[in-house]
Amino acid sequence: ALLGPAPGAPCCPHGPALLFVKTSQGTEEGRRFYACSACRDRKDCNFFQWEDEKVSEARLAAREEYNRSQQPCFTHRQNVDRYKNFVLLPLSKRRFCQECQQLLLPAEWKKHSDHQFLSDVTTAQLKSPSQLLYPLENKKTNAQYLFTDRSCQFLLNLLTDLGFRRVLSVGTPRLHEMIQSKAAQEEEFNVRSLLLDIDFRYSQFYTEDEFCHYNMFNHHFFGGEAARETCRKFLCEENGERVIMVTDPPFGGLVEALASSFKKLMAMWRETEKEGHDNREMPMFWIFPYFFESRILDFFPSFSMMDYQVDYDNHALYKHGKTGRRQSPVRIFTNLTPHMIVLPEEEGYRFCTVCQRYVSSGNQHCEICNSCTSKDGRRWKHCVLCKKCVKPSWFHCDNCKCCTLQKHSCEKTDSGCFVCGKAGHKRSACPSLSRS
Ligand code: SAH
Ligand code: ZN
Ligand code: ZN
Ligand code: ZN
Ligand code: ZN
Numbered sequence: 001a002l003l004g005p006a007p008g009a010p011c012c013p014h015g016p017a018l019l020f021v022k023t024s025q026g027t028e029e030g031r032r033f034y035a036c037s038a039c040r041d042r043k044d045c046n047f048f049q050w051e052d053e054k055v056s057e058a059r060l061a062a063r064e065e066y067n068r069s070q071q072p073c074f075t076h077r078q079n080v081d082r083y084k085n086f087v088l089l090p091l092s093k094r095r096f097c098q099e100c101q102q103l104l105l106p107a108e109w110k111k112h113s114d115h116q117f118l119s120d121v122t123t124a125q126l127k128s129p130s131q132l133l134y135p136l137e138n139k140k141t142n143a144q145y146l147f148t149d150r151s152c153q154f155l156l157n158l159l160t161d162l163g164f165r166r167v168l169s170v171g172t173p174r175l176h177e178m179i180q181s182k183a184a185q186e187e188e189f190n191v192r193s194l195l196l197d198i199d200f201r202y203s204q205f206y207t208e209d210e211f212c213h214y215n216m217f218n219h220h221f222f223g224g225e226a227a228r229e230t231c232r233k234f235l236c237e238e239n240g241e242r243v244i245m246v247t248d249p250p251f252g253g254l255v256e257a258l259a260s261s262f263k264k265l266m267a268m269w270r271e272t273e274k275e276g277h278d279n280r281e282m283p284m285f286w287i288f289p290y291f292f293e294s295r296i297l298d299f300f301p302s303f304s305m306m307d308y309q310v311d312y313d314n315h316a317l318y319k320h321g322k323t324g325r326r327q328s329p330v331r332i333f334t335n336l337t338p339h340m341i342v343l344p345e346e347e348g349y350r351f352c353t354v355c356q357r358y359v360s361s362g363n364q365h366c367e368i369c370n371s372c373t374s375k376d377g378r379r380w381k382h383c384v385l386c387k388k389c390v391k392p393s394w395f396h397c398d399n400c401k402c403c404t405l406q407k408h409s410c411e412k413t414d415s416g417c418f419v420c421g422k423a424g425h426k427r428s429a430c431p432s433l434s435r436s
Contacts, residue, residue, distance in 0.1 A: 002254050003032065005218055010055070010063075012047035013070035014038040014198070015220030018257060019051060037217035038198060040252055044141045076203040076213065076223060083204060087126070094121040101133055101201050127181045129205040130174045135314050136199060143250035144199065145312040146174045153178070154308070154344065155285070155332075159244055160191060162340060164283070166234065167193040168265070170216055170247035172287075173202060180210070192241075194234045209234075216249060219261040231265075235282075236272040243269065248287040248310075251330075255292060259299035262286070286333040290375045296333050306332040307360040308343050309377065327377050 003019040010017055017034035032051040039045035049055065055063075074082065086094060086103050095104045099115040118132075125132050136142035147155070152174050159167065169176040176195040183189055195202060196214035200222075203211055212231055213222035221227040237243055245265060249258050262284065269282035281302060288296060293305050310330040334341065338357035343349035348361030355365065355372050363374040366382050366389050373389035374380045380389040383403050385396050390403040397403070399410040 001028070002256050004256065004260060005037075006034075010034055010047075010049050011067060012036045012045055013067045014045060015215050015218050015222070017047055017049070018218060018254075037220075037257060038215050039141045041138070041141060044138070071222075072200045072203075074203075076200075076208055076211075079203045080207050083126075087123070091120045091122065095119050096121050096125075096132060098134075103204050126205060127184070128177055129202060130177050133199075133201050137314065141250070142199065143252060144314075145248075146314055147172075147248075148311050148313050151310045151312075155246065155310075156182075156191075158341065159246070159285075161342070162244075162336070163242055164244040165191055165241035166237070166243035167191065168231075168234065168243060168245040169193050169195045169197075170214070170245060170249075170262075170265070171197050172246050172248050173197055173199070175246055176210075180206075192234075194231065196231065216247070216261050217253065217257045219264045232268055232272060235265075235269040242283070244283040244285065245269075246285045246287070251289055251292075255295040256299065259296075263299075281335050283336055284334060287330060288333060289329040290331045291329065293331075293333075293375070300333070300335065302335045303333045304338050304357070305375075306334065306338065306341050306343070307349065307358060307363060307372075307374075307377070308332055308341075309360070329376065 001021055001023045003021055005016060006019040009019065014036055016037065018037045019032055020035055021028045021032045022030045034047070034049045034051065036045035036047045082103060082105060085105060089106070093106055095109065096102070096118040097104050097112045097115050098117055100112060103121070104112055104117065121132070130146055135144040135146055137144060155175060156178055167175065167179060169179075173195055176193045179191050179193040183191060194209070195206065195211045196216065197211070198213065198215050200213050203213060205211075208223070208227070208230060212227040214220065214227070214231075215222070221231070223230075235243055245262070247258075247262070266282045266284070284303075286296065286300075286303070287310050290305060296303055296305075308331065309328040310332065311328040312330075332341070338355075339351075341358060343358035343360075349358045350361065351357070352359050352363075352365055352372050354370065357372075359365075359372040360374065360377040362377050362379045363372045364379050365372050366380070368382050368384075369389055373382075376391070378392055381392055382389050383394075383396050385401075386403050393405065394403040395406055397408070397410065400408075
């Protein structure tokens with residue numbers, strides 16, 4: 001279990017580590033320890049330290065040395081200068097090393113001579129780094145799943161229609177990219193975006209005002225105070241330019257760690273306004289699977305989940321309903337008033353006047369629950385015994401005294417549910433998820 005960011009926490013290459021404790025059946029057991037905030041796979045970062053461990057001077061020095069050695073070989077500033085030189089090159093001299101994922105200047109060609117490279121890198125390619133770079137898909141750390149054009153376009157139209165002129169893009173490089181290229185192409189398009197992401201490869205394409213190397217699990221700005229200041233400045237709503245934060249974190253991530261960072265970003269926004277935002281929250285879209293609804297609402301009670309299905313290019317399973325193999329479970333959570341979030345009717349979404357929000361076509365308004373209860377887009381059915389709507393594939397089991405899959409074993413499994421910690425069911429069947 002995560003105990004959270006702790007003052008004076010030791011650092012790994014990904015910034016301050018988080019404090020954890022081993023739990024068994026919901027109770028804390030054993031010593032607390034620090035582990036990497038960003039990597040859930042020991043292979044990616046094996047940082048570990050007991051909370052009460054005495055670390056020798058020598059080991060501290062070695063750790064600092066190691067952390068330095070793990071930082072990228074060029075600074076963001078250097079990358080910006082390199083980019084300036086790169087765009088001056090004729091097309092025939094513009095190479096991108098696919099192995100090192102790096103733009104190459106002619107003097108460096110030799111060093112990469114046995115690497116695969118792309119030549120004749122066009123300006124259009126430089127403006128679409130998310131297409132040029134390969135997605136870092138390793139599930140446990142980066143989990144880089146890029147929006148389809150449909151979803152990205154929808155998000156952008158939605159937020160511009162709502163009147164936002166600034167977008168804090170936290171882990172949404174493709175949205176950032178779409179905003180940047182539209183702004184460069186269309187004079188009347190006056191939306192700006194700042195990308196915060198842990199993927200440092202993006203620093204090759206964006207200036208310090210457009211990209212900050214950031215870890216959203218511990219709110220760490222790798223660029224230090226200057227980068228933090230860039231972010232703070234961006235959040236100042238000068239000339240009435242309203243800002244919204246859009247984030248699409250790795251789904252394997254720790255919700256409590258994310259929530260803690262997002263609250264810090266919200267606080268940053270609140271502090272920028274001299275007159276105060278009269279207790280308003282910074283508007284936010286948090287894109288995450290529907291089965292995390294109750295976890296997100298625990299931290300952000302003002303949020304609600306929209307029915308819109310967000311889908312991805314490089315995710316075989318999370319594709320759009322009609323064309324993909326399966327419906328995407330990914331939704332938009334927002335603190336904006338639900339009725340303002342207009343979903344496309346041509347994709348089957350319709351407005352429920354009772355719920356005052358757009359719902360998916362299969363989502364029927366249940367008279368007993370008095371709400372449109374489907375979470376996954378299919379029509380759910382009401383169970384009088386459970387007193388709530390459940391998935392269409394479920395039935396009421398008299399043994400378990402709840403609705404569950406037809407095929408289940410009534411005997412308790414010893415590994416508890418990922419969501420509520422109770423034994424007997426898996427995350428997907430957790431009764432606490434469908435609270436209405
Ligand atoms: N759908 C989005 C991408 C989401 S994938 C789009 O198309 O724009 C998750 C993103 O979060 C990736 O860009 C990844 O690099 C970033 N990310 C992963 N771990 C992170 C961390 N600890 N801090 C900040 N960003 C992170
Ligand atoms: Zn780490
Ligand atoms: Zn190379
Ligand atoms: Zn309804
Ligand atoms: Zn039931």
